[in-house]
Amino acid sequence: MSFASVAIIVACLVIMGSVSMIALNIDALIKDMETQNEVVAFVDEELDDAEAMAIEAAILQVPNVADAEFVNRQEAMDNFMSNYDEQLREGIDVEVFRHRYVLHLNDITKMAETKQGLENVPGVAKVNAHFDYAKAFISIRNIVSVISLILILVLVLVSIFIMTNTIKLATYGRREEIAIMKMVGAGNAFIRLPFIVEGLVLGLLGGGIAFLALWGLYELVTQKVLEVFTGSFLNVVPYTSVHVYVLGCFMAISVIVGVFGAVNAIRNYLKV
Amino acid sequence: MIKMKNVRMTYANSDVEALNGVDLTINDGEFVFLVGPSGSGKTTIMKLITGEIRATSGQVNVNDFDMVHIRRSKLPKMRRTLGVVFQDFRLIDNMNVYDNVAFAMRVVGARRRDIRTRVPYVLELVGLEGREKRMPNELSGGEQQRVAIARALVNNPRLIVADEPTGNLDPVRSLELMLLFEKINEMGTTILVVTHEKELVNAFSKRVITISDGHVISDGMDGYYSYEIE
Ligand SMILES: Nc1ncnc2c1ncn2[C@@H]1O[C@H](COP(=O)(O)OP(=O)(O)OP(=O)(O)O)[C@@H](O)[C@H]1O
Ligand SMILES: [Mg+2]
Numbered sequence: 001m002s003f004a005s006v007a008i009i010v011a012c013l014v015i016m017g018s019v020s021m022i023a024l025n026i027d028a029l030i031k032d033m034e035t036q037n038e039v040v041a042f043v044d045e046e047l048d049d050a051e052a053m054a055i056e057a058a059i060l061q062v063p064n065v066a067d068a069e070f071v072n073r074q075e076a077m078d079n080f081m082s083n084y085d086e087q088l089r090e091g092i093d094v095e096v097f098r099h100r101y102v103l104h105l106n107d108i109t110k111m112a113e114t115k116q117g118l119e120n121v122p123g124v125a126k127v128n129a130h131f132d133y134a135k136a137f138i139s140i141r142n143i144v145s146v147i148s149l150i151l152i153l154v155l156v157l158v159s160i161f162i163m164t165n166t167i168k169l170a171t172y173g174r175r176e177e178i179a180i181m182k183m184v185g186a187g188n189a190f191i192r193l194p195f196i197v198e199g200l201v202l203g204l205l206g207g208g209i210a211f212l213a214l215w216g217l218y219e220l221v222t223q224k225v226l227e228v229f230t231g232s233f234l235n236v237v238p239y240t241s242v243h244v245y246v247l248g249c250f251m252a253i254s255v256i257v258g259v260f261g262a263v264n265a266i267r268n269y270l271k272v
Numbered sequence: 273m274i275k276m277k278n279v280r281m282t283y284a285n286s287d288v289e290a291l292n293g294v295d296l297t298i299n300d301g302e303f304v305f306l307v308g309p310s311g312s313g314k315t316t317i318m319k320l321i322t323g324e325i326r327a328t329s330g331q332v333n334v335n336d337f338d339m340v341h342i343r344r345s346k347l348p349k350m351r352r353t354l355g356v357v358f359q360d361f362r363l364i365d366n367m368n369v370y371d372n373v374a375f376a377m378r379v380v381g382a383r384r385r386d387i388r389t390r391v392p393y394v395l396e397l398v399g400l401e402g403r404e405k406r407m408p409n410e411l412s413g414g415e416q417q418r419v420a421i422a423r424a425l426v427n428n429p430r431l432i433v434a435d436e437p438t439g440n441l442d443p444v445r446s447l448e449l450m451l452l453f454e455k456i457n458e459m460g461t462t463i464l465v466v467t468h469e470k471e472l473v474n475a476f477s478k479r480v481i482t483i484s485d486g487h488v489i490s491d492g493m494d495g496y497y498s499y500e501i502e
Binding site: 176177179180181182183184185186187188190271 | 322344345347348349350351352354356362364375376379380381423427
């Protein structure tokens with residue numbers, strides 16, 4: 001039974017860890033896309049070149065703007081031309097293009113506020129931002145974090161439940177001993193201690209095994225994923241960059257599960 | 273010392289009163305038999321004394337502790353002033369005689385040196401010298417009950433309560449056990465013994481409290497077992 005409860009704790013922690021690692025990778029992916037996601041602020045045509053360049057400071061003042069690059073008409077046109085063939089280029093005048101700032105945001109989820117802020121900057125005529133991307137990313141991120149949070153909560157409760165039952169079994173085998181201890185005046189702490197130690201040992205054992213199991217599993221899966229997506233933009237978060245946190249969380253959860261389980265299991269015995 | 277005043281007890285899962293107004297006082301140093309028909313409330317009184325259950329109303333004082341209002345966290349302290357003996361001995365099967373007794377000292381945090389001197393002394397007092405290494409299942413019923421008495425005695429309680437301690441023993445063992453209780457009483461410990469055995473009670477000239485239908489019907493120093501068993 002002790003073996004079974006350790007196994008269940010390992011399973012719960014590995015699932016929790018997997019979900020968290022998936023969430024972490026999705027998050028990293030979104031961050032990655034954020035840095036590639038450009039917002040373009042077009043400068044009012046009334047402004048001359050010097051004035052257009054002068055509003056850079058004001059644009060950088062807008063919260064959430066990570067960096068801003070000024071692109072003048074000519075550059076914008078050259079850029080545009082390089083994407084199209086000769087025929088189309090004919091007849092296009094540089095005056096069609098506006099001066100503009102190409103911006104990157106710190107946090108893509110605040111895109112709407114940032115757009116508003118940019119539009120309020122004097123000299124900015126129009127702001128182009130890809131909300132649909134941002135919205136999709138935000139909802140994915142939200143869904144992933146809600147699911148992983150719920151799952152983690154459920155799994156912690158499951159682990160506590162399993163631990164409670166394991167230790168209940170242990171206390172059941174020693175219920176007469178516990179009754180005798182109570183009759184001769186042993187304090188509750190004294191009676192609890194061995195069971196709490198047992199819960200802690202089982203919990204920490206489970207936590208340690210889960211940490212290593214998750215590591216192995218993660219390396220295996222990420223390797224496969226990288227093989228499939230070779231050469232693409234996809235990056236994975238390396239386990240070693242988070243393993244201290246994983247270990248810390250696992251140990252903390254194990255301690256909570258072990259102690260709660262033990263205290264829960266012997267509560268009934270301590271009533272009399 | 274035990275003092276009960278107008279004690280009423282109704283168990284949570286029942287609607288009849290197990291006790292309906294018990295008054296009794298047992299002073300330090302007394303030896304008292306508590307007798308009465310089956311179901312009259314003797315075990316209920318014992319459980320009120322040990323703090324296993326709480327009275328529905330009335331007053332229960334044991335060794336200066338108010339057992340009706342005592343905080344749960346104070347129970348261990350209270351129980352160290354009390355020794356309890358049961359009909360079924362309640363020894364720990366996988367501990368030998370010595371450890372069963374020493375256990376009671378260890379769990380209250382006694383010093384090792386004190387345990388090493390006190391346990392052999394108590395085992396000798398109950399007549400178990402030379403049996404220290406035996407396991408409970410290698411002992412007779414009478415010997416097992418002596419281990420239980422040694423355990424009740426080892427922390428030097430002011431009071432020992434025993435609920436039918438001779439219920440599983442033959443008449444000769446029963447008499448020997450009562451003589452042991454008498455010896456312990458003479459050394460200063462208050463003794464309260466519940467028993468069904470008329471012969472045994474009448475063999476001693478002790479105070480006898482008779483209980484019937486949840487209250488005291490007689491209380492006398494003449495040592496007379498005053499009701500007829502059905
Ligand atoms: N845990 C309980 N729950 C409900 N009723 C109980 C409980 N224990 C005892 N009773 C009832 O309380 C009354 C007194 O029981 P108690 O055990 O005190 O009797 P007793 O005098 O010890 O009897 P006996 O000589 O058979 O041991 C009985 O009517 C019994 O049915
Ligand atoms: Mg009884």
